[in-house]
Amino acid sequence: MLFNSVEFIWGFLPFVIIIFGLSRYFFGIRVCIALLVLSSFFFYGWWKIEYVFLLSGSIVFNFYLAQYLCKARESYKKITLIVGIIVNLAVIGYYKYFNFFLDSINYTTGNKFEFHEIVLPLAISFFTFQQIAFLVDCRRGLASERKFLNYVLFVTFFPQLIAGPIVHHTEMMPQFKKPDTFRLSLNNLVLGLFIFSIGLFKKAVLADGVAPFANEIFKAAETGALIFIWDAWAGALSYALQIYFDFSGYSDMAIGLALVFGIKLPYNFNSPYKATNIIEFWRRWHMTLSRFMRDYLYIPLGGNQKGDGRRYINLMTTMLIGGFWHGAGWNFIIWGGLHGMFLALNALWLRVKGHWNALFQMGDTVVFKIFGLALTFICVVLSWVFFRAESFSGSSALFGAMFNFNGLTLESFYSLNTAGQKVFSSAIIQTNYFVVILLTMFFIVFCAPNSIRILEYAESLVGRSAIQSKIIFLGGIIYTIFMLSAITLGQESNEFLYFNF
Numbered sequence: 001m002l003f004n005s006v007e008f009i010w011g012f013l014p015f016v017i018i019i020f021g022l023s024r025y026f027f028g029i030r031v032c033i034a035l036l037v038l039s040s041f042f043f044y045g046w047w048k049i050e051y052v053f054l055l056s057g058s059i060v061f062n063f064y065l066a067q068y069l070c071k072a073r074e075s076y077k078k079i080t081l082i083v084g085i086i087v088n089l090a091v092i093g094y095y096k097y098f099n100f101f102l103d104s105i106n107y108t109t110g111n112k113f114e115f116h117e118i119v120l121p122l123a124i125s126f127f128t129f130q131q132i133a134f135l136v137d138c139r140r141g142l143a144s145e146r147k148f149l150n151y152v153l154f155v156t157f158f159p160q161l162i163a164g165p166i167v168h169h170t171e172m173m174p175q176f177k178k179p180d181t182f183r184l185s186l187n188n189l190v191l192g193l194f195i196f197s198i199g200l201f202k203k204a205v206l207a208d209g210v211a212p213f214a215n216e217i218f219k220a221a222e223t224g225a226l227i228f229i230w231d232a233w234a235g236a237l238s239y240a241l242q243i244y245f246d247f248s249g250y251s252d253m254a255i256g257l258a259l260v261f262g263i264k265l266p267y268n269f270n271s272p273y274k275a276t277n278i279i280e281f282w283r284r285w286h287m288t289l290s291r292f293m294r295d296y297l298y299i300p301l302g303g304n305q306k307g308d309g310r311r312y313i314n315l316m317t318t319m320l321i322g323g324f325w326h327g328a329g330w331n332f333i334i335w336g337g338l339h340g341m342f343l344a345l346n347a348l349w350l351r352v353k354g355h356w357n358a359l360f361q362m363g364d365t366v367v368f369k370i371f372g373l374a375l376t377f378i379c380v381v382l383s384w385v386f387f388r389a390e391s392f393s394g395s396s397a398l399f400g401a402m403f404n405f406n407g408l409t410l411e412s413f414y415s416l417n418t419a420g421q422k423v424f425s426s427a428i429i430q431t432n433y434f435v436v437i438l439l440t441m442f443f444i445v446f447c448a449p450n451s452i453r454i455l456e457y458a459e460s461l462v463g464r465s466a467i468q469s470k471i472i473f474l475g476g477i478i479y480t481i482f483m484l485s486a487i488t489l490g491q492e493s494n495e496f497l498y499f500n501f
Contacts, residue, residue, distance in 0.1 A: 100328035107156035192259035199252025316340035
């Protein structure tokens with residue numbers, strides 16, 4: 001079930017809200033938690049009912065392993081944790097990476113080993129990594145949870161189950177224990193639906209609106225067509241905007257939905273294209289995944305505590321694993337490797353700048369920040385090419401076209417077409433309509449306030465009783481406008497891009 005689908009917006013969500021409110025009023029918190037758990041399993045099972053058993057088995061295994069970790073003797077804790085991590089990684093490895101390794105072996109050896117097609121379970125990366133983090137913290141003595149129902153909600157809470165944020169136990173468990181958390185209030189309902197509607201607009205109107213342009217270019221690259229430099233950049237920029245608004249929209253919708261039920265999720269998206277360097281970009285893009293990779297990969301590898309050389313190796317290793325986490329393909333590994341290299345170069349630059357600060361006083365000027373923003377954005381867009389392309393040949397073809405390595409000119413366009421060579425030309429991308437769409441989206445990205453600022457401002461206004469009713473009324477109107485726009489302008493309910501990871 002998709003957040004942007006009619007059955008979710010007009011069926012599942014209103015029903016759950018009504019039942020939740022009645023349960024809290026008549027039966028109390030435990031029934032509310034049980035209701036949210038059942039709703040989350042129904043939400044997940046809507047996609048494939050059989051994978052509910054996989055999710056349930058993962059929860060039961062990790063919960064009772066965590067119980068043992070919390071009370072076992074110190075000599076047994078390390079081996080228990082290792083076993084838990086291996087089991088979790090084995091499950092995710094089978095479903096997500098088995099066919100990749102089999103194809104790689106076949107390509108390398110020339111064999112033709114075959115195995116039945118493995119369907120990737122929805123959200124397996126997210127709920128597995130979230131539970132691995134919980135096990136690690138139990139081993140460190142930083143976490144514990146004796147109530148099974150609370151733990152199940154921690155893992156399955158449907159606003160964040162499918163594509164994050166990857167929540168930490170310290171952010172969720174304390175909320176479950178507060179009596180005021182599971183209370184349906186008018187403020188939370190209006191603010192939550194307001195933020196949800198903003199995310200829905202980003203997804204259904206902006207991300208899905210620009211997706212056809214990106215799909216057209218990348219499909220042409222996969223078929224081997226020659227592409228003009230401006231078409232190549234149009235395709236790359238279109239995808240950069242598509243994934244930005246797609247993931248930003250999902251993050252808004254997740255936070256808004258959770259707020260409706262009185263639960264605050266961590267922010268996961270904070271205008272990453274406004275970053276002036278690649279380190280800042282990863283502090284703004286998929287913030288909870290960056291936190292996970294920092295706390296459970298980069299720091300355990302040694303972080304920056306073992307010299308500069310080791311730091312750069314750790315950055316590269318972390319991002320290569322992060323790339324592989326996103327997908328079982330060499331393009332994802334290249335994408336992760338590029339970001340690892342960018343991070344290492346950024347860290348090296350900061351090191352040099354620190355040593356010779358007198359030579360780099362311009363580092364705090366507006367001009368220098370604009371240059372850093374532009375350079376960071378271009379690096380991110382170039383790396384997105386490998387992230388989006390279906391094959392290495394497709395990404396290489398588009399990447400080459402972006403720098404006109406194919407030497408395609410207007411004069412050669414006609415001669416190649418006459419000779420039978422397939423040359424891509426898009427009538428849509430070369431129109432003023434396309435330019436207006438891109439400029440509008442860039443204005444929103446770089447100039448408009450993001451949803452975090454909007455939510456914080458709205459919460460501060462709601463707290464003022466004198467204007468509270470006016471804000472609630474205004475919020476309801478804005479919510480309706482965004483909702484109707486998203487439903488009427490969005491042509492169909494397309495999956496979120498991060499559902500594939």
